[in-house]
Amino acid sequence: MQPLLASDTDVAPERGYLRNRVLLVLVLIALAGGFGLSFLTHAPNRLISGRPVAWSAILADGRFLCLLPGLALLIGPFLRQIRTNHILIALIGAAFAALLFWLAGDAASRLADPASTSARTSFGGAFWVIEAITALAIADALQRAGFGPATRIGISLILVVPIALVLVSGSADQLSIMKEYATRRDVFGAAVVTHIQIVAMTLVPTLLIGVPLGILAFRRPSLRGPLFAVLNIIQTIPSIALFGLLIAPLAGLVATFPVLSQFGISGIGVAPAVIALTLYSLLPIVRNTSAGLEQVPGAVIDAASGMGLTPSQIFRSVEIPLALPVFLAGLRVTIVQAVGLTAVAALIGAGGLGAIIFQGLGSSALDLVLLGVVPLIALAVIVDASLKLVISILKGRAA
Known part of the structure; x- marks a missing residue:
């Protein structure tokens, strides 16, 4: 049923003059x-x-x-x-x-x-x-x-x-903020594109690793505790510390296998940023994938089984659609978190809007900082609103 909407003729009784x-x-x-x-x-x-x-x-x-x-x-x-x-x-x-x-x-x-x-x-x-x-x-x-x-x-x-x-x-x-933009128009556009690219590059390995781990945690409850313990520990590590910890191993790996440098892998730059952001993004994806599958009613699965569906068919046709809204809620948290943490990755040469922010901080130019912060907030709000819309549509169809 659709929720009742307030109209000019359907209003709850009000008392007093203060109504909002x-x-x-x-x-x-x-x-x-x-x-x-x-x-x-x-x-x-x-x-x-x-x-x-x-x-x-x-x-x-x-x-x-x-x-x-x-x-x-x-x-x-x-x-x-x-x-x-x-x-x-x-x-x-x-x-x-x-x-x-x-x-x-x-x-x-x-x-x-x-x-x-x-x-x-x-x-x-x-x-x-x-x-x-x-x-x-x-x-x-x-x-x-x-x-x-x-x-x-x-x-x-x-x-x-x-x-x-x-x-x-x-x-x-x-x-002042518009003057800062005018003098950095090309740099600003490139920073926005780089920021979005890093977030997208983070999302791919996060889904490829996080979704199977979430399904595994659902299928094997005994593994759930140790898995979430490890992912929670990763979340407690400060982002800049994790970025720094990856510099030496990746630099040593490239020194041992120089061919990796041809694929953009190095001790600083995008590679350690994507790895660190992926590690941070795993927890909400794994947790919500597992939670989404857990909240599928057992009666629905029994009914599907009674109709002759195989376990794989039940998983594809019943469990995944019903778990999708919860999974997307975790994806929403993951992407918004990645948008914010990508700014910190500029400290290890990853670029993006964080480079503008830290340049402004280094030169004590507040409006240059805002030139990076405002689009960063706007990007997070757009992603959050878009995924909220998708989740609401899926819930409406399920109802």
Whole structure:
């Protein structure tokens, strides 16, 4: 059965004026961030800490109107909990997020000095807090509206369009992070591609090793304890330590068999990164493969056996489809974890977005760090949302 959706005529009884405590808390946090932190900072160059830009300068000449959607969100916690109002809150939140981005870019353009190209205008803490809170408010509104995962993802993509338009229009080009991107456009694109390639290269051996081990753990319960103990120990090793431990063995292996270097294997670079990431990724794959097979009802297997299916047919046609949602949940954890840990692999020369992050840290350039961090977060969110959608579709079909 499909879940009942909130509509304009089907609303649970409400008491009092406060009807959305979650949104109220989010709004209060956003207000605290807006008043307690700086929205923008300005510095003569990228190496000097910037000074806060006054709100009066940012909102001059009627630009305070950009804050009106934010004020409208203040009413949100007291509105009736119906789908129309939830959609309205999501639309207002999207407009507010885009206007804040435009406001920051506009202020940066006005602060820019053609005679001093090294000057930098950067996002302050208030910008990141308010934008993050607005995103959470939008997600809360879409969930309360009763939309399914696919619809929520589709609406979210539409709501991102205003921010994309601000970005494409060039209104934000004078912001420090955009200047960092402009000077590293080619390097940035290559870093994103390399990052995705390392994650994909990690996924292949992880599945080839992890899935059979998960099936083995399911078939042989006596092996489950020792297997998970080993995989748990691997998880406790700090990532940078594991990367470092692989350098000497791989370097020695290449010295003994020089032909391996022709396949890209060396003590540093992609090879140790993929090996270490594979070791880290095995636990969720093995655990969820085994758990997915365990949760298949015995009655279903007995029914399939009574219909004359062989054990291999039962495994392919019954156990695998029913275990797939649990397995995909583990795959989701694995990929998101690999996306994050791949950044650390840049320390051993693997490249990717981590190279940009550590370059920014080494030169004390915060916006260069953000140039690597923001797409890293976006990549993880995209992977997470995509696999959530697939899992929800499979569960819907099973139901």
